[in-house]
Amino acid sequence: MSAPTVDVPDSPAELTRSPSLGEYFRSYVDRVRGGDIGSLPAIFGLVVLVIVFSLLRPVFFSAGNFANLLTQGAPITVIAMGLVFVLLLGEIDLSAGFTSGVCAAVLATLLTDWGWSWPLGVLVALAVGLLIGTTMGSLVARVGIPSFVVTLAAFLAFQGTVLLIIGEGGNVAIRDQTILAIENKNVPPVWGWILWAVSIGAFAALMLMQAQRRRAKGLAAEPMAVLAAKVGGLAVLTGIAVYVLNLERSRNALVISLKGIPWVVPIILVLLVVLSFVLGRTAYGRHVYATGGNAEAARRAGIKVANIRTSVFMVCSTMAAVGGIIAASRANSVDPNAGGSNTLLYAVGAAVIGGTSLFGGKGKVRDAIIGGAVIAVIDNGMGLLGYSAGIKFIVTGLVLLIAASVDALSRKRAHATGRA
Amino acid sequence: MTANATENGTPILQLRGINKSFGPVHVLKQVNFAAYPGQVTALVGDNGAGKSTLIKCIGGIHPIDSGEFLFEGKQVTVHGPRDASALGIEIVYQDLALCDNLDVVQNMFLGREQTTSIVLDEASMEERAAKTLKSLSVRTLRSTRQLVASLSGGQRQTVAIAKAVLWNSKVVILDEPTAALGVAQTEQVLALVRRLADQGLAVVLISHNLVDVFQVADRIAALYLGQLAAEVKAKDVRQPQVVELITTGRTEGVESELPTSVDEGVTA
Ligand SMILES: Nc1ncnc2c1ncn2[C@@H]1O[C@H](COP(=O)(O)OP(=O)(O)OP(=O)(O)O)[C@@H](O)[C@H]1O
Ligand SMILES: [Mg+2]
Numbered sequence: 001m002s003a004p005t006v007d008v009p010d011s012p013a014e015l016t017r018s019p020s021l022g023e024y025f026r027s028y029v030d031r032v033r034g035g036d037i038g039s040l041p042a043i044f045g046l047v048v049l050v051i052v053f054s055l056l057r058p059v060f061f062s063a064g065n066f067a068n069l070l071t072q073g074a075p076i077t078v079i080a081m082g083l084v085f086v087l088l089l090g091e092i093d094l095s096a097g098f099t100s101g102v103c104a105a106v107l108a109t110l111l112t113d114w115g116w117s118w119p120l121g122v123l124v125a126l127a128v129g130l131l132i133g134t135t136m137g138s139l140v141a142r143v144g145i146p147s148f149v150v151t152l153a154a155f156l157a158f159q160g161t162v163l164l165i166i167g168e169g170g171n172v173a174i175r176d177q178t179i180l181a182i183e184n185k186n187v188p189p190v191w192g193w194i195l196w197a198v199s200i201g202a203f204a205a206l207m208l209m210q211a212q213r214r215r216a217k218g219l220a221a222e223p224m225a226v227l228a229a230k231v232g233g234l235a236v237l238t239g240i241a242v243y244v245l246n247l248e249r250s251r252n253a254l255v256i257s258l259k260g261i262p263w264v265v266p267i268i269l270v271l272l273v274v275l276s277f278v279l280g281r282t283a284y285g286r287h288v289y290a291t292g293g294n295a296e297a298a299r300r301a302g303i304k305v306a307n308i309r310t311s312v313f314m315v316c317s318t319m320a321a322v323g324g325i326i327a328a329s330r331a332n333s334v335d336p337n338a339g340g341s342n343t344l345l346y347a348v349g350a351a352v353i354g355g356t357s358l359f360g361g362k363g364k365v366r367d368a369i370i371g372g373a374v375i376a377v378i379d380n381g382m383g384l385l386g387y388s389a390g391i392k393f394i395v396t397g398l399v400l401l402i403a404a405s406v407d408a409l410s411r412k413r414a415h416a417t418g419r420a
Numbered sequence: 421m422t423a424n425a426t427e428n429g430t431p432i433l434q435l436r437g438i439n440k441s442f443g444p445v446h447v448l449k450q451v452n453f454a455a456y457p458g459q460v461t462a463l464v465g466d467n468g469a470g471k472s473t474l475i476k477c478i479g480g481i482h483p484i485d486s487g488e489f490l491f492e493g494k495q496v497t498v499h500g501p502r503d504a505s506a507l508g509i510e511i512v513y514q515d516l517a518l519c520d521n522l523d524v525v526q527n528m529f530l531g532r533e534q535t536t537s538i539v540l541d542e543a544s545m546e547e548r549a550a551k552t553l554k555s556l557s558v559r560t561l562r563s564t565r566q567l568v569a570s571l572s573g574g575q576r577q578t579v580a581i582a583k584a585v586l587w588n589s590k591v592v593i594l595d596e597p598t599a600a601l602g603v604a605q606t607e608q609v610l611a612l613v614r615r616l617a618d619q620g621l622a623v624v625l626i627s628h629n630l631v632d633v634f635q636v637a638d639r640i641a642a643l644y645l646g647q648l649a650a651e652v653k654a655k656d657v658r659q660p661q662v663v664e665l666i667t668t669g670r671t672e673g674v675e676s677e678l679p680t681s682v683d684e685g686v687t688a
Contacts, residue, residue: 213543214543214546217543217544217546217547219543219546219547219550220565281539281540282535282538282540283533283535283538283540286522286526286530286533287531289521289522289526290519290522290526290531293520293521293522294518294519294520294521296517297517297518297519297530298530298531299501300479300501300513300517301501301517301530301531301532302500302501302531302532303530303531361519361520362521
């Protein structure tokens with residue numbers, strides 16, 4: 001029996017034809033209008049905030065403050081990068097803040113009190129994070145306790161753990177030069193430029209190779225102009241950043257010179273590349289998105305949903321450990337409130353403000369970076385304007401609420417236009 | 421049925437005495453079912469008769485309580501969806517089971533992504549997906565990279581079917597594949613069902629539309645309240661008889677497999 005005659009496309013290429021520049025742009029606008037807005041509101045907000053703060057306090061727009069912003073935002077950004085994994089499944093980890101605190105406390109104790117070397121200390125701190133994540137993930141995925149409850153319990157318990165390790169009113173100083181360097185030392189300017197050139201070159205090569213491969217198979221590829229614009233735009237923006245960070249920012253350069261990219265920046269970039277690769281380019285990452293989008297469909301596709309669910313908590317807690325180490329480096333010490341106060345809310349806020357959905361299935365690791373930048377800018381800018389911590393908390397809370405509303409509304413809109 | 425078995429060769433998929441309960445609800449009772457290579461077996465029955473449950477048992481979604489599962493004459497145990505697809509069984513579920521947040525290609529390869537070392541081979545997957553969609557004469561899809569959330573009911577249906585025929589499977593089971601489709605698309609799916617069987621696959625088609633069933637089916641199995649009422653050749657029965665099998669479990673001129681007192685089974 002032959003297929004009934006209906007207008008069949010001439011070739012499979014019809015489904016996969018490369019769009020022209022105009023078509024590409026139009027389909028992008030279509031997507032945005034359909035509610036697929038990603039990080040757009042956060043980027044827009046970031047630009048507005050930077051302009052407003054720069055006008056009100058010119059010192060905000062200085063090389064010194066730029067470097068400040070980066071080191072200030074680093075710990076919560078790293079924690080947020082891990083939280084993206086958990087949020088992608090529609091779960092939450094309320095303990096991420098204190099998990100970072102516990103790991104930082106472990107690190108500080110090992111380095112300072114026990115005299116361990118930094119690689120061993122870091123390894124153990126990361127292992128503690130991994131263990132915490134595995135335990136919580138198993139309780140959620142295998143026992144079936146809602147993640148809200150598991151991590152809320154852990155939130156309280158870890159707060160106590162930090163207190164026990166450090167001791168009430170205590171404070172363990174970090175003296176290890178390598179750990180301190182993360183947030184307090186800079187990449188030599190020349191190496192900053194080399195790093196920049198290599199990264200941009202690798203990015204351009206990857207994009208080109210991918211497009212070439214798709215064209216060779218007759219599949220739709222991004223127009224060359226878009227590719228060039230992406231690479232060029234990234235090169236210019238990051239180039240400006242490297243240039244500014246390589247300026248002398250010491251008030252008294254003769255006494256101490258202060259220039260270069262803070263070491264924490266390349267660390268975050270490596271984490272960003274690795275985690276983005278895992279989420280975007282591996283079967284595991286695909287399964288994370290699938291489980292977050294429709295767990296039953298994932299199960300029927302043979303995906304071990306419980307393993308995926310456990311794994312995202314492992315990633316999250318391990319990243320929290322990294323965040324804790326960075327925070328310890330920034331503070332030069334670990335106190336009983338490490339990872340407490342606003343850490344968790346800032347981290348969740350960073351992920352959500354950046355465009356990761358609280359409903360699961362939608363989000364990228366880079367959202368955490370963009371959202372983390374927004375939070376750091378608000379915190380830093382309002383500090384410069386002389387507002388008290390109380391006002392800062394209220395404003396950040398409001399921004400988080402706005403981001404969550406944008407998330408909920410864009411989801412509603414996506415439903416209305418059939419894009420879920 | 422024994423007479424048929426010799427005539428049709430051996431069934432590729434055979435279930436014997438399958439029982440399945442959800443808690444106190446006994447949904448499948450001693451069900452026998454078979455699918456033959458090169459033939460379309462229609463599975464009919466009223467709402468709640470247990471059709472979807474039966475195929476979910478075949479697909480390893482629900483574990484069976486008791487009964488034999490034979491594939492190519494050998495006894496097998498299917499513990500999960502992976503076991504079923506490893507045997508060569510592909511199922512299009514009634515609720516489709518697609519991920520809205522993934523695109524067409526990503527859905528078609530879900531759980532069986534192609535990779536080069538550990539990196540997803542997007543280009544190859546997209547190429548294969550496009551070929552399969554083309555072979556199904558899919559005409560309304562704008563792009564293989566469209567999110568499934570943005571597809572119409574019929575388009576989603578087609579993607580689910582394409583996902584099932586993408587793999588060189590031996591048995592394809594479709595649970596009400598035409599329920600959401602318009603006239604033209606329904607014709608296409610039925611033509612596809614026939615084409616798959618003609619290629620030598622065993623096809624199982626669940627449908628409430630008896631006109632469709634008679635158009636493509638070689639055999640008809642009727643489920644009545646979780647029991648197999650009869651399994652007959654399509655050319656040996658007429659539509660009213662099948663209607664009677666569906667609604668009462670027995671009909672004039674067809675030997676019913678049900679025990680004499682049907683009502684006994686209803687008490688569950
Ligand atoms: N997961 C489950 N838990 C409990 N009961 C279930 C479950 N799945 C199905 N059932 C019950 O099993 C019976 C058979 O359901 P099933 O979905 O197999 O029917 P069906 O023949 O596919 O019906 P339809 O034509 O409406 O799709 C129904 O009474 C249903 O309520
Ligand atoms: Mg059904």
